[in-house]
Amino acid sequence: MAATLKTHDSETEEPTARQEAVLEAVLSLMVEEGDQLTMAAVARRASCSKETLYKWFGDRDGLLTATVQWQAARVRAGAYDRQSLDIATLRDSLKGFAANWLSVISSPTSIALNRLAIGHAASRKSNLGGIVLANGRFAIGERLRPVLEAGREAGLLHFDDAETAFRTFFGLVGRDVQIRLLLGDALVLSRAEIMRDAARATDQFLALHGAATSSKDDLAGPKA
Amino acid sequence: MAATLKTHDSETEEPTARQEAVLEAVLSLMVEEGDQLTMAAVARRASCSKETLYKWFGDRDGLLTATVQWQAARVRAGAYDRQSLDIATLRDSLKGFAANWLSVISSPTSIALNRLAIGHAASRKSNLGGIVLANGRFAIGERLRPVLEAGREAGLLHFDDAETAFRTFFGLVGRDVQIRLLLGDALVLSRAEIMRDAARATDQFLALHGAATSSKDDLAGPKA
DNA sequence: ACTTGACCGTACCGTACGTTACGGTTCGGC
């Protein structure tokens, strides 16, 4: 028997294939219909009964939580290992992170998911926003931190606080993209544009924190 | 008689004082309860009848639209006139814009309003997201553009495209603040932090686009 | 063949909420 996915709060058993099909249905429904994310619609789309939904996921919130967690688990891209860390490798790593992040936040799935989580954050219940944050913004922060630290140790980067440096990078990459997309702006990012923006953001970040411009260190954290 | 506010789509008559009180009630309810933004609750909070709400605003969407437009109209801060444009004045202008923007996006009102608009953008109806975008992100872009252009004409700034330069500034200022707040992260920005972040973002922007660092021009738009 | 259990499809229930209707009150104009 596939135990209820939501026995506790953080207990995350792997969903079965059939259950994954249900989550896929939730996701597709979220992306296509946006609004009509009703239990009946999910059951119809997934060709399963509502009773099964409730048995597997407890309630509507459990289903949404499971969907968010499942999708979040799929997003993780491969970690960038620090090989011979020269400036070219570092730049490529940063560009890779930037391009990956832009791809994620501009994908219809991410947009729908973030809209859902934001709507949920308005009401207090069930921490969808926290899950999305932990697996999006904070996950990429944790994955990028070692790269930045390694860059600093190799003398390629200068900054005081890795977190602050990351947030600068985050801002340079994302700019107004996510908020515009969430608010329904018809902004399309082609693959080429993503690569171009990733390169631009990386160059800007290196201009601020790269070792080449040694006189810019203080920009990492002005003395309050 | 106070005509219905939503006779057409873009026809925006000024609300009367009493109507403003209603909109204020909507806003406060949105901020406090987040979720429970029901017509009955609005009527109760505003001490008016539901019938009056429907007479004035047509339907729920009309009420929300009127609220968003009314709030948007209040946000406009004074435009910064270009006096003697030296580098100190320019820096102060940029810092002022940054601090103002950070104050806006971190205010409970803005958070609630953006959540509402984002939730609405999921369903296709009634362009709340467009209104918020037009009066937020794009309005500040339009107001900042002349400052940037003047800075360039005065030889204080270097960039190819004002829009691109603005988006860089936007990213440096906002970073991850808005998305984190929208997703319910307990991030508090004190007045001092806002000022510090505004200064940091301004310094970073000037490091990228300021005339002092003449070798960084190409960062405004790398050649694909 | 019979039982068991997982599951589908559908009908059903209760509630929340948008919307409408209506009686009562206040107030400006005559």
Place this chain on the structure above:
DNA sequence: GCCGAACCGTAACGTACGGTACGGTCAAGT
């Protein structure tokens, strides 16, 4: 003092949807 318009408070209606119950089907085990 009377009338009508604007408005308040509340009740009522219809619907959408979360959640539950139940009968029917299929497959596996005995």
